[in-house]
Amino acid sequence: MSTTAKRDYYEVLNVSRNAGLDEIKAAYRRMAIRFHPDKNPDDPEAEEKFKEASEAYAVLSDPEKRQRYDRFGHEGVSGEGFTGFNSESFVDFADILGDIFGFGDFFGSRRGRSRSGSQRGSDLRYTMSLTLEEAATGVTRKIRIPRLEVCEACSGSGVEPGTRAETCPTCGGRGQVGYRRGFLTVAQTCPACGGTGRVVPHPCRSCHGRGRIEKETTLEVKVPPGVDTGVRLRLSGEGESGVRGGGRGDLYVIVSVEPHELFEREGPHLHMKLPVSVFQAMLGATITVPTILGERREITLKPGSQPGEIIRIRGAGMPELGSRGAGDLLVHLDVVVPRKLSKEQRKLIAQAAALAGEQLTEDDEGLLQRLKRRLANEA
Ligand SMILES: [Zn+2]
Ligand SMILES: [Zn+2]
The missing domain is CATH 2.60.260.20 (Urease metallochaperone UreE, N-terminal domain)
Structure with missing residues (x-):
């Protein structure tokens, strides 16, 4: 974490310097819900905010650390933030988030993320508008889609070339940390490294450590004859690249017929x-x-x-x-x-009407007769 221009912890959580523990807890909950990485995938800014708030909370929720922070500022608690908290603050942290995300969800492996940190790429959706003629004949269309591809500079590792990932100091490379809950010591996925056991001091500059870069790709999509609005065509493996060796997602083309x-x-x-x-x-x-x-x-x-x-x-x-x-x-x-009718047409049609026994001027009696005849015909 960068040490330049570290923000004041009270300012980060937007609470006053004499805020009570409940107030600090509530403020952190609000921010954790808003900026949680599971809710903001691939959003480095949200992730940074989440980390910042977690670090502030880890310090301000601990009376002893808070006192040190109040007296000495960031220097007084350096290394005691999100990445360096001890087991006590960890338990607190678990308690506060447990009922928001489900304990296992946050501290266990995240959806689709394996022990090694590999993660399948996201599925993509593309809405394709077709004319009814195209839907009838079928069509081959070139589409351009922006998607995340493996970063070539770091081969997807997220590590700046020439530097190396290091053993995670929080878990000592084990990927798991123990915390106490009552009498028990429970092993959980290390939140500092996500269970990989490694941290990256110098993230790749091309992809900002994400391992993937957004690129626009042109694809040819074959649409079979007979599709209708709402039909999904699955292009296997044409979604986004996975993370750290995870498989590619799929691309779903959703048809919309004009x-x-x-x-x-x-x-x-x-x-x-x-x-x-x-x-x-x-x-x-x-x-x-x-x-x-x-x-x-x-x-x-x-x-x-x-x-x-x-x-x-x-x-x-x-x-x-x-x-x-x-x-x-x-x-x-x-x-x-x-x-409009010509004179000649009018004359002939009037004759035809007369032949049919039609009266052009009809009294009430005539109308009644006609309706009766019509009903009789239809019956
Ligand atoms: Zn990279
Ligand atoms: Zn770790």
Whole structure:
């Protein structure tokens, strides 16, 4: 720990110089919860704050050390901070954090961290936005992802080249320390070195001792046909590099499919609204419709087709993920009535209406008759 410009312990915990033990405890708890390394992975600033607060707490919570610190400042307690506390302050420390993180979690090995300090790299997530066409055909995409790679300068050791790691003074290299709890002496992972038994006096300057450096990588991702929003593609071993020989994490590409202007997706099926003229609906017609795969399919409207009628084209929907099957395309007829008619059209259509026995001016009686006829037809 650097000795230059060491901050005042009271200032570190943000308590007054005559604060009681409870107040000091509460202040430290707040900071420990906020800056704990498990909550702030790969954040050196938070880690530094955590260490600083722990050191301040180790001194100020001990009446004897606090007295010495009050009289002589940092000189009076040098070497008695976080890395050098004795078993008494250690017990206190365990008590205060035990109920926050779970005793085993903090003093035992951290999640994914082994005895040797190796740790698997984190999994990464990347959200890939696709058009519906791309989701239908499948696509190969180049993506750029920033991720932590093993530092080349120190080969991931975190030790500045030309210097060496040293035996941890707290545990004497054993990786474990004993502390008393009532009658018992319990062995726990050494908090100063995380159980590795080694400390690094000169951290690598390229990676600040982290052993890894953020780098941007370009990857080619093959997206199979048929994916939908929320589908996760796992790229094994394309996550972040591990720490000290730990394996690489995975990369998860999360698919997000954009809405389409023509087609609406429902699982493997697609819906589309097809505007047809009232004449096509009345007389019947053959119409060519586009599919999502860029093909053209002919559909036949029967004479007398109704608004909202659905024509199903089998197999013209979305390909099904991981199979040769495909959904259907459901064409919803949207019958459009012309807003304007020519004189000639008007005359002919009026004739057709007269032939159908339609009255263009309808009294209440006529409307009732018509509704009854219609109900009878539908029954
Ligand atoms: Zn390095
Ligand atoms: Zn140690």
